[in-house]
């Protein structure tokens with residue numbers, strides 16, 4: 493695909509890899525794109541504007557208050573006419589500012605004003621990339637639909653080796669093509685996604701819950717929206733911001749989640765139950781705060797099995813469940829798939845550090861009712877979400893063929 497007729501903004505920030513943006517700009521130009529380059533003040537410490545101006549054939553923008561600019565609100569004008577914004581390299585600082593909506597220079601103000609898709613290409617030292625603050629900012633951006641590329645692994649400017657390298661130009665261009673022409677293969681589908689934990693009250697101030705963060709379910713909702721689906725997101729309490737274009741239904745308990753799911757079930761073409769619904773609730777919830785430091789025995793009773801109920805009630809809906817396992821993952825998951833009577837089970841091993849509950853990454857096993865099994869390698873939850881959705885579409889198409897008489 494040529495990039496002819498595409499109006500792009502290339503943001504460059506203060507990374508040692510800033511000079512590599514020159515090669516990216518040259519390739520974008522070669523593919524026919526019109527590119528306006530926007531340098532952060534700190535990027536100018538690494539690379540001068542002259543090369544960018546010569547290669548793009550346009551003025552390079554940095555200063556929000558440039559008296560030379562013909563258009564005093566140029567960031568708004570640019571934001572309106574561009575098809576995509578690529579920030580390459582994106583520093584840890586830029587990711588933080590974008591995640592928090594800070595607009596203190598031309599590029600960050602543009603990022604707030606624009607509604608065009610955004611591709612971030614982080615490059616930094618391995619220690620910075622792994623820092624929880626950077627990981628949280630990346631997760632926030634991805635949750636908002638921003639595409640954040642994974643850096644390459646290898647030799648870093650610090651002399652050490654690790655994850656943080658600026659990716660190959662071809663990989664960036666490939667990612668840009670996907671950003672520019674998002675796949676709309678879920679257009680016409682209505683997804684019902686559940687996410688997060690449930691809270692089962694003990695008394696007015698205490699509850700039983702679990703470690704689910706909701707990131708997997710929210711990632712699925714964002715990916716499905718981007719791919720053209722209508723999405724209803726039913727979520728237990730999480731720290732995440734729901735995607736604005738989803739119908740959002742907040743719930744607390746398993747019983748509330750059951751009611752919400754059954755209420756929305758008939759409209760759904762695909763149900764994905766990523767929520768970690770508490771298996772038990774307290775039989776006698778105290779109406780007043782339980783006082784005193786004494787032994788306390790709580791009698792628990794099983795919560796309704798929402799997944800089995802969905803499977804029993806559905807008509808043509810494709811049903812996906814999740815299983816959080818700590819041992820014998822494949823065997824337990826296969827048993828769950830069969831007992832519940834669903835189409836696809838996404839199993840993850842929550843005993844492993846760095847994946848599953850409350851982690852940025854996931855590594856899952858996909859088991860389907862037709863006997864198929866596919867292991868996905870460890871990757872960010874946003875990428876896992878896209879892989880699950882593609883797998884669902886593949887299985888659904890296959891199921892339709894299987895039903896067709898020979």
Ligand SMILES: Cc1cc2nc3c(=O)[nH]c(=O)nc-3n(C[C@H](O)[C@H](O)[C@H](O)COP(=O)(O)O)c2cc1C
Nearest residue numbers: 505506507508509532534535583584585586615616
């Ligand atoms: C030699 C040198 C190399 C740097 N390389 C990087 C880098 O690769 N990635 C990064 O996130 N920050 C890097 N920094 C730090 C950023 O330049 C610094 O955080 C700066 O405030 C970023 O500003 P900007 O995001 O507005 O461009 C480097 C700093 C120096 C002095």
